[in-house]
Amino acid sequence: MSLETIYKLVTNMLSASAVTLEVFFLTLLFSLPLGLLVASLRMSKYKIIQLPIRFYLLIMRGTPLILQLIFIYFLPSQLGDKLSVTIPMLPRFGAAILAFTLNYAAYFAEIYRGGIQAVPTGQHEAAAVLGLSKVQTFFRVVLPQVIKNILPAMGNEFMTLVKDTALAQTIGVMEIFRLAKSSTSTNSSILPMFVAGLFYLIMNSVVSKGFSSLGKRLDYYK
Amino acid sequence: MSLETIYKLVTNMLSASAVTLEVFFLTLLFSLPLGLLVASLRMSKYKIIQLPIRFYLLIMRGTPLILQLIFIYFLPSQLGDKLSVTIPMLPRFGAAILAFTLNYAAYFAEIYRGGIQAVPTGQHEAAAVLGLSKVQTFFRVVLPQVIKNILPAMGNEFMTLVKDTALAQTIGVMEIFRLAKSSTSTNSSILPMFVAGLFYLIMNSVVSKGFSSLGKRLDYYK
Amino acid sequence: AKKDGKDDTATTSKSDATYVILEEALAEEEYSVGFRKDDVALCQAFEKTLAEMKDDGKFAKIDKKWFGEEVNILDKTKIKADATDGSLEKVKTAGKFVLGLDASFPPMGFTDNDDTIVGYDIDLAREVCKRLGVELVLQAIDWTANDQELKSGNIDCIWNGFTTNPKRQAALCMSTPYLENSQVVVTLAGSNIKTLADLAGKTLTIQGASTAGDALDSKPDVKSGLKGGAAIEVDDNVLAMFDLKAGGSDAVLMDKVVAEYYVTNPNAGK
Amino acid sequence: MENNHEKLLVMQDIYKAFDGTAVLKGISLEVNCGEVVAIIGPSGSGKSTLLRCATMLETVDAGTIRYLDKTMVTIGADGKAKYSDKKQLKEIRLCFGLVFQNFNLFPHFSVMQNITEAPIRVLGQSKQDAEANARNLLAKMGLSEKEDAYPCQLSGGQQQRISIARALALNPKILFFDEPTSALDPELIGEILKVIRDLAAEKMTMVVVTHEMTFARDVADRVIFMDEGVIVEQGVAADIIKNPQSERTRAFLRRVE
Amino acid sequence: MENNHEKLLVMQDIYKAFDGTAVLKGISLEVNCGEVVAIIGPSGSGKSTLLRCATMLETVDAGTIRYLDKTMVTIGADGKAKYSDKKQLKEIRLCFGLVFQNFNLFPHFSVMQNITEAPIRVLGQSKQDAEANARNLLAKMGLSEKEDAYPCQLSGGQQQRISIARALALNPKILFFDEPTSALDPELIGEILKVIRDLAAEKMTMVVVTHEMTFARDVADRVIFMDEGVIVEQGVAADIIKNPQSERTRAFLRRVE
Numbered sequence A, B: 001m002s003l004e005t006i007y008k009l010v011t012n013m014l015s016a017s018a019v020t021l022e023v024f025f026l027t028l029l030f031s032l033p034l035g036l037l038v039a040s041l042r043m044s045k046y047k048i049i050q051l052p053i054r055f056y057l058l059i060m061r062g063t064p065l066i067l068q069l070i071f072i073y074f075l076p077s078q079l080g081d082k083l084s085v086t087i088p089m090l091p092r093f094g095a096a097i098l099a100f101t102l103n104y105a106a107y108f109a110e111i112y113r114g115g116i117q118a119v120p121t122g123q124h125e126a127a128a129v130l131g132l133s134k135v136q137t138f139f140r141v142v143l144p145q146v147i148k149n150i151l152p153a154m155g156n157e158f159m160t161l162v163k164d165t166a167l168a169q170t171i172g173v174m175e176i177f178r179l180a181k182s183s184t185s186t187n188s189s190i191l192p193m194f195v196a197g198l199f200y201l202i203m204n205s206v207v208s209k210g211f212s213s214l215g216k217r218l219d220y221y222k
Numbered sequence C: 001a002k003k004d005g006k007d008d009t010a011t012t013s014k015s016d017a018t019y020v021i022l023e024e025a026l027a028e029e030e031y032s033v034g035f036r037k038d039d040v041a042l043c044q045a046f047e048k049t050l051a052e053m054k055d056d057g058k059f060a061k062i063d064k065k066w067f068g069e070e071v072n073i074l075d076k077t078k079i080k081a082d083a084t085d086g087s088l089e090k091v092k093t094a095g096k097f098v099l100g101l102d103a104s105f106p107p108m109g110f111t112d113n114d115d116t117i118v119g120y121d122i123d124l125a126r127e128v129c130k131r132l133g134v135e136l137v138l139q140a141i142d143w144t145a146n147d148q149e150l151k152s153g154n155i156d157c158i159w160n161g162f163t164t165n166p167k168r169q170a171a172l173c174m175s176t177p178y179l180e181n182s183q184v185v186v187t188l189a190g191s192n193i194k195t196l197a198d199l200a201g202k203t204l205t206i207q208g209a210s211t212a213g214d215a216l217d218s219k220p221d222v223k224s225g226l227k228g229g230a231a232i233e234v235d236d237n238v239l240a241m242f243d244l245k246a247g248g249s250d251a252v253l254m255d256k257v258v259a260e261y262y263v264t265n266p267n268a269g270k
Numbered sequence D, E: 001m002e003n004n005h006e007k008l009l010v011m012q013d014i015y016k017a018f019d020g021t022a023v024l025k026g027i028s029l030e031v032n033c034g035e036v037v038a039i040i041g042p043s044g045s046g047k048s049t050l051l052r053c054a055t056m057l058e059t060v061d062a063g064t065i066r067y068l069d070k071t072m073v074t075i076g077a078d079g080k081a082k083y084s085d086k087k088q089l090k091e092i093r094l095c096f097g098l099v100f101q102n103f104n105l106f107p108h109f110s111v112m113q114n115i116t117e118a119p120i121r122v123l124g125q126s127k128q129d130a131e132a133n134a135r136n137l138l139a140k141m142g143l144s145e146k147e148d149a150y151p152c153q154l155s156g157g158q159q160q161r162i163s164i165a166r167a168l169a170l171n172p173k174i175l176f177f178d179e180p181t182s183a184l185d186p187e188l189i190g191e192i193l194k195v196i197r198d199l200a201a202e203k204m205t206m207v208v209v210t211h212e213m214t215f216a217r218d219v220a221d222r223v224i225f226m227d228e229g230v231i232v233e234q235g236v237a238a239d240i241i242k243n244p245q246s247e248r249t250r251a252f253l254r255r256v257e
């Protein structure tokens, strides 16, 4: 590949990064709170709530994300076929975000659960005796401690998400990896793939730096 | 798809599962001990040892596995080109195992490290005062406790590995996912992909059951 | 395959040619446009417009742009205009026509270095849409899911060097073929594979989930002679050619139009 | 010292079982305003459980608990414990404070935040008021210079004093202590006992589960000896410790001494 | 009681600093065979560090340590501490045992495995011999029925007794204890003190860091009072406790009492 082509490729990738980052941030925006909800349902004492959640967790963690993407994107039309009605499809980007959200919420839920269970009951009891409400206890006392506990596990998942955004191309979302593949075909060179690799590496270095500095900032207490 | 085609597909997938399982077990066989070595080097007090290991960890965890696969597979020939010598290529399967091993060893190393650091210094000191050697202390006292600690994180990685085996198809290893893709194209039906999904789900259910029963067996101590 | 000698000039005229296309093709194929099974009227309208383009020379012009000569094989006599379903009206009312493609299949439809989707098929489609008075929308899709994309109404056709075959004819509304293709064997210059028979005991790579696999299945004698009794399937043609160059395999089986594009591309394999 | 006989806390016939094992077997306990009660007894006798029932960390199976004129739980029509409505329970919660054995400070809050969190969020005090009050309490605990420290930077004894300040910040009428010194080094125990002595001098009503016999003897108006879920013996501290009536008490005191 | 004046342990002029802060500032200590020495002193005075230096968990910066005729560390040509070779250190390691404040039992091993691990792996005893010996020790500790239990199933006092048995299983000549009772409930303290008393009666040489003044008074032949990295005062236990010579000792004893 000529230098000029490479230059063009990098420029294109920079703009495609916008989509990658959008997928990344939107997924986090939705899956971080959803995961919290799932975690709390998973910890419910009622089997009837717990069981479907466990099933959801099994599917999401047990099958490849790429299949979940395809499934969610095509589900409405397949369902429409079966029921002989027209169910409008989700836009590609929306479907990608939905699939990523559902998948990552499952992983986050399990991380939250571990983190929440690691907060000593004494903390809950102290808050209860002081008269703090359940909600106050959760958001003021428990959650901040959970965040500190789960930081390393979350860092890992965030880094994986950066790489997983590449799968969005499966349902036609144009992000870095798709661009790399196209360029690979056009120029018959695998260099674009490695340029993409560099992009992921840079993004992940940022993520990793972010987490380690957050970790240091939370180091003020034990 | 006709029932007969589906039946054939499932039969083919069952034999392709052999390859998937081979990738799974061989990767574990090599990366579990390699990860331990990497973890111990990562914890070295010498910067000169620590730094390259951190770089390795960053690359392995920061870039997509699929690129690592392609890279490792083509590395010898590219290198040979540059140096104008003929370096024999790795066989596809070997390259896949090597790439998976290097990648998973990085993840395992970080898990081991967390687990080893979680064993209280008191355990090391008690062993030292009793006269146990470093090696005895590690294998008799520390490692069993590490294993218990890291079981959940390992379970997650094992499940991810089951799904990641699908990537071996990138460089021509014939496993379940490749078969599903071919069948999907030939039959113009998405069904084979979901059959593959079911295969992964079943394997992962076994993995997950295995881990939870192992976890229960190690529950005899705290 | 069309034996017009172009292959030879293409491969030998370059001093740095790395790849050679075997003269003996493994299988002949034809490219069509795939529409939804029920969208016969739409398909026929496209066929009719293509026929007009053939008549007024536009088709030949596009041929020349991409292949240097007239290559299309559109047979006007096979085109009918008897369908009455509302598919054409639907597209016309919508004012746009969505073409689904893999966008990495040069020279038929691919993304150029300016991140624009171009290609022979794209030029044809653009002209047809202009004449039908609808806007052409290009939608990159994952090839694995092309069938779903079409069925679900995300795209109106698959037009991307789409090989016609009985299975696809049964599942889709396939247009009258407009281009001839063959599955050809690509080897490295200097390889001792000169004929299909030479493939015996050799490693052959193909792009997974492509019609190359179907073509190979139609030649059981060739297939069974291969090392391992089957082709190696990798993720895409570029990887296959890389693999060939690296020495991981002895030959690649792929679409002739694509092979020629790569073989004549001065950057191929860099 | 029992100069004020208004009954601040009345617990009657409290029963509590865990998984079918009875832990409190009909305990009745009254605490007067300004009184200091020490509860002693062997491990597993139900002392903590009693405090936890009084502070609503556990629900009782049967029995009555009343703070002043506010009923927390009484016996329902079905003979089982019937708790009052949420509003009433919320009010009752403001009557008492509890100091835990292992402090249970909020590790992510500074000392100041630990003390002011509840006054601000529960009592609705302004930040200024809450902090002014907290500074008074810190001064009383001899920890004025620690208001910006985090719990992990403090010694056990300091942490325990902060947790007492945290409980006092809500102006409770009665303060429960569950072995406030048992997680502390012997040297640090003195600090806490001094704080409790000072509170007693200010006529704070307190119920203290303790192993510190000297403390029980010197400060408590009344000592209660519990064993196996019942109150075996109670009375003026010095008497019980010097002349235990029951054999069980005697055996226990021998072991602790 | 000092009937045997052979010097089992001799520490001379021990210096030890952490990150430039001196923690042991020239400590000299001799322990005779069969002697029981109690070390007392305020928190941070260096008691644990002293034990850790004697048991090779920390290296000294300067000074001499000798067990019987075996030198562990001496002053090298450059004036710094010079440790003996590995073989010698390994032999010395067999001379002593250390009982930790928080037990440090191996949680994944049963009680029996905890005790037999070192005799089998370090002394090369056969499993039968090691287990027979372990059973004797368990009987002595009153824990015969616990040999298959895991540490987490035992009370703190039981865990501590197991950890004593574990140390004794290697037949040490001298046993160090670092606050063996401070992680225990007051009721359980007695169990451990009784075990140490029994060992003293058998003429086991012991050095015990402790806050238990009664124990120091009743069992120790000699009490050493440390403060800020030096030995302030030492002598017969009863004397020191009743009539401390130094003001620092007096202040400390007042606080602990």
Ligand SMILES: Nc1ncnc2c1ncn2[C@@H]1O[C@H](COP(=O)(O)OP(=O)(O)OP(=O)(O)O)[C@@H](O)[C@H]1O
Binding pocket: D018, D019, D023, D041, D042, D043, D044, D045, D046, D047, D048, D049, D050
């Ligand atoms: N949440 C619980 N679930 C089951 N059993 C419990 C629970 N809490 C306490 N118990 C049991 O109730 C009994 C009394 O426990 P409690 O903690 O009240 O005793 P205690 O007198 O405070 O003892 P200690 O001096 O050891 O603190 C014990 O046998 C204990 O095992």
Ligand SMILES: Nc1ncnc2c1ncn2[C@@H]1O[C@H](COP(=O)(O)OP(=O)(O)OP(=O)(O)O)[C@@H](O)[C@H]1O
Binding pocket: E018, E019, E023, E041, E042, E043, E044, E045, E046, E047, E048, E049, E050
């Ligand atoms: N590993 C270490 N690194 C830095 N400083 C240390 C270390 N170990 C101990 N110290 C410091 O050395 C001093 C003496 O500690 P040491 O634990 O020996 O005291 P101690 O007398 O045992 O106290 P305590 O009664 O609290 O156990 C303390 O100031 C302590 O902070």
Ligand SMILES: [Mg+2]
Binding pocket: D047, D048, D049, D178
């Ligand atoms: Mg208790």
Ligand SMILES: [Mg+2]
Binding pocket: E047, E048, E049, E178
């Ligand atoms: Mg100490």
